[in-house]
Amino acid sequence: QSALTQPASVSGSPGQSITISCAGTSSDVGGFNYVSWYQQDPGKAPKLIIYDVSNRPSGISTRFSGSKSGNSASLTISGLLPEDEADYYCSSYTSSSTYVFGTGTKVNVL
């Protein structure tokens, strides 16, 4: 299985909105509404911030939102804050009953 494709980096100023894309295939992203997103601070374990394409776990800010169209998914961070600077990974369930992660995106807050 090939990793899902994400941009290497996305930048934005505080208060702005940014969107991270996650491109897959009909065997993963396009085949299921099971896309999740993870935030990873340096030296820390990833943290689940979105599941089932657009649902937020308890305690996750409403500034994080997710969507999907066809074989691609997106994560939008609105009202960007300095603490949003981190690496972000998408993940999808696959038709082989496995998981696949995205290549990862570094978010820079200018």
Add this chain to the structure above:
Amino acid sequence: QVQLQESGPGLVKTSQTLSLTCTVSGGSISRGSYYWSWIRQPAGKGLEWIGRVYTSGSTSYNPSLKNRVSISIDTSENQFSLKVNSVTAADTAVYYCARATVIPPAMDYWGQGTLVTVSS
């Protein structure tokens, strides 16, 4: 609050077997509908899903690692384990264990990670 903790050797010799254990606390590993998963991350690189085990012992693996990986569960010890055979330097990474809900299939609790270095 569920907590996961990885343990095992931090250094493994080339061609040998990497063995890690994940101890789960704050809840029984055999209760509920969860997959117990392993993920790894080489330094400066992205996450790679290795595989998972269900309470029943059924497993699923990343096709690229399937021939070298084995994951098992010990409900009496509230632990699950990972073995990677015939390791090379490419297996050097931080290894994470995680709990994944079945529906939705998402990894909601993670261990802190443990660095395993493969060297001759």
